[in-house]
Amino acid sequence: MPEWPELRVMQERIAAALVGRAVVAVRVGDPVVLRAVKPVEELLVGRTLRSVTHRGKLLIFAFDGLDMTVNPMLAGIFALVPAGTKATKDTRLRLEFEGATELRYRDDVRMGKVYVGIEAPGLAEIGPDAGTIDWSDAEFVERAKAKRSELRNLLQDQTFVSGIGNAYADEILWDAKLHPKRRVGSLTTAELSRLHRSLRSVVARGRAAVEAAMPPDLGRKPRGHLRVRGRAGSSCPRCGTTLIRRRKGLDDVDLCPTCQPAPKGQLY
Secondary structure, eight states: OOOHHHHHHHHHHHHHHHTTOBEEEEEESOGGGEEESSOHHHHHTTOBEEEEEEETTEEEEEETTEEEEEEOTTTOEEEEEETTOOOOTTEEEEEEETTTEEEEEEOSSOOOEEEESSOOTTGGGOOOBTTTOOOOHHHHHHHHHHHOOBHHHHHHOTTTSBSOOHHHHHHHHHHHTOOTTOBGGGSOHHHHHHHHHHHHHHHHHHHHHHHHHSOTTBOSOOOTTOSSTTOTTSBOTTTOOBOEEEEETTEEEEEOTTTSOOOTTOOO
């Protein structure tokens, strides 16, 4: 799924291209992703986009008197293309703006949701953005200990810190040399401080890498910079051990069995 670095770059690019322009046409490719009180054409055509903001895994488009909130979930992605460009099969919604530019929402598994004039579920509970948290080490430690969860669950808890999914959770834990199934309560203050530093540095590096790799028309999630996610079977960049992939619930987890030793009694 798009995570904080990709969504932040998309938000900035979309805002730079479209804020101040009015919607002149709406084309629905698949209504299954839409949640609206009226047809979206009726709701959006003629409205000017005033801002694009980013909350965790959500993008919020503020039009005159109405918000559109997009939760891309597993596979949703945005594209900026000239109006009239042939649409891909996974295009679910197209907004044409003044100046003949289209904003497209694409989703090949149709899991994402576009809320028009309706507040997205859970919006009020979203925690601080992963890329902008300004907690001290002591505050991070206090907030983390209050959750009493496994580390990977902590990082993906959108009420704790928002915008982290599977990929960056793996990267942060590898950077911090911590196993995903360690429980917060088992960590020393020094280990929690290390996790805090890794969270901030990995997300910042990710944003810079995505900015450099993202094409002008958006349309993809650059992940070539990731060090462990998607690299099971290759060598750990730090110690040379073969990286492994395991399952945690419904998710895949990539890690180094040497750099990230399992807690006592855990098989991996």
